[in-house]
Amino acid sequence: MGAHVSRTDFEWVYTEEPHASRRKIILEKYPQIKKLFGYDPMFKWIVTMMVVIQLLSLPIVQHLSWPALLLMAYCFGGVINHSLMLAIHEIAHNLAFGHNRPMANRLFGFFANLPLGIPMSISFKKYHLEHHRYQGDEVIDTDLPTLLEAKLFCTTAGKLVWLFLQPLFYTIRPLVVRPKSPTPMEFINLVIQLFFDACIVKLFGWKVLLYLILGGLMAMGVHPVAGHFVAEHYMFRKGFETYSYYGPLNWITFNVGYHNEHHDFPAVPGSRLPEVKRIAPEFYDDLPQHNSWSKVLYDFVFDPEVGPYARIKRKHHGLKS
Numbered sequence: 001m002g003a004h005v006s007r008t009d010f011e012w013v014y015t016e017e018p019h020a021s022r023r024k025i026i027l028e029k030y031p032q033i034k035k036l037f038g039y040d041p042m043f044k045w046i047v048t049m050m051v052v053i054q055l056l057s058l059p060i061v062q063h064l065s066w067p068a069l070l071l072m073a074y075c076f077g078g079v080i081n082h083s084l085m086l087a088i089h090e091i092a093h094n095l096a097f098g099h100n101r102p103m104a105n106r107l108f109g110f111f112a113n114l115p116l117g118i119p120m121s122i123s124f125k126k127y128h129l130e131h132h133r134y135q136g137d138e139v140i141d142t143d144l145p146t147l148l149e150a151k152l153f154c155t156t157a158g159k160l161v162w163l164f165l166q167p168l169f170y171t172i173r174p175l176v177v178r179p180k181s182p183t184p185m186e187f188i189n190l191v192i193q194l195f196f197d198a199c200i201v202k203l204f205g206w207k208v209l210l211y212l213i214l215g216g217l218m219a220m221g222v223h224p225v226a227g228h229f230v231a232e233h234y235m236f237r238k239g240f241e242t243y244s245y246y247g248p249l250n251w252i253t254f255n256v257g258y259h260n261e262h263h264d265f266p267a268v269p270g271s272r273l274p275e276v277k278r279i280a281p282e283f284y285d286d287l288p289q290h291n292s293w294s295k296v297l298y299d300f301v302f303d304p305e306v307g308p309y310a311r312i313k314r315k316h317h318g319l320k321s
Contacts, residue, residue: 003302005154007309010144011235014314017135019242019263026264026280033265033279039098040269043254047087047096047112054080054115054212061211062204070218073211078219079252080115081212082226086254086270087112092125095269106185110192117200117213119193122185127174132266135233136241139316142174143233150308159301160222162308166229167220225249227293230300232259234310237288241312245290246277257293260284 109121153162245257254270
């Protein structure tokens, strides 16, 4: 099974998450960053183009052999679908049409969700905003791996398996750790997605629907673009819980690599996050950062000091019922 991880517990801290306080300090020094708040008017057209490209590829996919289909899903369709997942991340922050048009953002989220095959846009928003506000909270932040995950996947081989199963954990973990009743918008998301999926099956067959779903799942596991899942918050340097990456994969992931900047200023669209760093470099240049998401995955598997335990956690101090 390979080397066992050196950690036997999460990194427990008693400080507040760092981003709110840093945001206040940065804005006191650079109030002009507030001008970056809002939404990128080009975003909706970029997302629409990606959805159209994915749909135009389906007649080609329909006639591929299974090996060719899986290769195309990993190298092409899955990359687009992963990018669409990160578009849904932007939409969760109301960065498609702005905070004063919440319904337009939700409806566009349904549209961006279509090629993924699985409804997620509303459910993602419900949990993701809590991840920002309560980063590291052992109960509320469902981005944190569970104790069971950390105990089961604590060897080199186990961590590799954990990466392959990452899509499953991201789907199941919130339902187990912090279950919430479905909202009407989630049911609408489900109905729209099922209708779209039925149309895909009717027009192109089940193989094409599987292409869309499998591509997204593969690109969330052992895949270069999936490196950001580990790179963002797993503790590669003791005491640091958020890491940025400034490499070329940001071009196809709406700059999600600028993750310190994003958590400091979630109201700034991804296209403007590099400007945040340019304005306030002294707050970011000296923070630990990643140079390669592929190397992040390699180090996660083979470095015994890194693994599911390598996350900063905070005790939950909610009111007892």
